[in-house]
Amino acid sequence: TEYKIASIPGDGIGVDVTLEARKVLDRAASLNGFSLRWTEFDWSCERFAETGRMMPEDGVSQLSAFDGIFLGAVGFPGVPDHVSLWGLLIPLRRAFAQYVNLRPVRLLPGTTSVLAGRSADELEMVIVRENSEGEYSQLGGRHNTGQPGEFVLQESVFTRVGVERIIRYAFELAKTRSGRVCSATKSNGLIHSMPYWDEIFAEIAAEYPGVHSEQCHVDALAARMVQQPDRLDVVVASNLFGDILSDLAAAVTGGLGMAPSGNINPPGEHPSMFEAVHGSAPDIAGQGIANPVAQVLAGAMMLDHLGEPGAARAINSAVEKVLADGSVTTPDLGGNSTTTDLGTAIADALT
Ligand code: NAI
Ligand code: MG
Numbered sequence: 001t002e003y004k005i006a007s008i009p010g011d012g013i014g015v016d017v018t019l020e021a022r023k024v025l026d027r028a029a030s031l032n033g034f035s036l037r038w039t040e041f042d043w044s045c046e047r048f049a050e051t052g053r054m055m056p057e058d059g060v061s062q063l064s065a066f067d068g069i070f071l072g073a074v075g076f077p078g079v080p081d082h083v084s085l086w087g088l089l090i091p092l093r094r095a096f097a098q099y100v101n102l103r104p105v106r107l108l109p110g111t112t113s114v115l116a117g118r119s120a121d122e123l124e125m126v127i128v129r130e131n132s133e134g135e136y137s138q139l140g141g142r143h144n145t146g147q148p149g150e151f152v153l154q155e156s157v158f159t160r161v162g163v164e165r166i167i168r169y170a171f172e173l174a175k176t177r178s179g180r181v182c183s184a185t186k187s188n189g190l191i192h193s194m195p196y197w198d199e200i201f202a203e204i205a206a207e208y209p210g211v212h213s214e215q216c217h218v219d220a221l222a223a224r225m226v227q228q229p230d231r232l233d234v235v236v237a238s239n240l241f242g243d244i245l246s247d248l249a250a251a252v253t254g255g256l257g258m259a260p261s262g263n264i265n266p267p268g269e270h271p272s273m274f275e276a277v278h279g280s281a282p283d284i285a286g287q288g289i290a291n292p293v294a295q296v297l298a299g300a301m302m303l304d305h306l307g308e309p310g311a312a313r314a315i316n317s318a319v320e321k322v323l324a325d326g327s328v329t330t331p332d333l334g335g336n337s338t339t340t341d342l343g344t345a346i347a348d349a350l351t
Helices: 013-031 045-051 059-063 081-095 160-176 193-205 218-227 239-252 293-306 309-325 339-349
Strands: 002-010 035-040 068-073 100-106 124-130 140-143 151-154 180-185 212-217 234-237 260-264 272-276
Touching (some): 013 068, 013 293, 013 339, 059 081, 124 239, 160 193, 160 234, 180 193, 180 218, 193 212, 212 218, 234 239, 260 293, 293 309, 293 339, 309 339
Parallel strands (some): 002 035, 002 068, 124 234, 180 212, 180 234
Antiparallel strands (some): 100 260, 260 272
């Protein structure tokens, strides 16, 4: 089998980590009897600076025939973050109905959690983030500009279809894991959107008597993620809450350099897109020291999604072997190896 993959390295460390991840994925493919046909797109802030667009006007249709999209990260100083996000990432997520942002986190061997004394099995959870609506909305605007009564409105959109499908996805996922779902809410402060979210959560929970469900205000949930992470497994959250909680979840496990994510279109009608949780890290860009593990694991998620779970497992094992060995690690893991060193070590560890 040959899979057609669109690669969008993007900006900053996105370029370095996708290069290493492709090396690992190609080797995993050849060892498992399939191949990946890569097409590279230079869509980025650099392109924006030259052409005024992050991607061409027909960008979505150019990608629609691919089996998967592999994204580095976009964003760079000089281009406002809302331009890079709304010019590429958000339009792709929405055009391809990638309404699930799946962000698994776990403590990998050889890495230390900032939570002293926690073992690997206590630190394994998955954030199911709503990825198509919610707080990330273009509705709103600035009023009375320049006057004493100046104000802005930023509206959220929660549709029945949108809320039901993400919550149902979380319950289905919980059936395959620990059988526990926790929903992030804030219905004491956000008095329209979150009570609606909670109402639909309760309706769907009733359809899954075998799954333990609970809801938690997002502030308390953040504290629990640090103090009692073993009480969490599947966490379902709105677009904004899920974004924040997944960086926190990554931080309490191995750090941002280790956390992959998938933007999934569950029916498989459109390509899904895989990327690291982290961004383009301008503070370390161009130094060749970014940790490629998050991007490599995002690649494993992509292969699993494409129907190659054997190759995905092999990549996870190779990452674990290299990290447990500990002799090749990037500075964020306390070592002094380069992005390329670590990528090569992972590729060489594949069997
Ligand atoms: P960031 O995730 O790029 O960096 C946060 C911190 O983590 C930095 O100190 C960075 O050096 C470190 N870090 C991140 N990934 C690392 C890795 N693989 N290895 C070692 N250290 C790593 O977040 P930040 O600084 O908020 O955003 C930078 C740019 O990235 C912004 O323009 C932002 O909009 C964009 N961004 C893009 C995303 C995407 O394309 N999906 C997601 C998040 C941010
Ligand atoms: Mg984020």
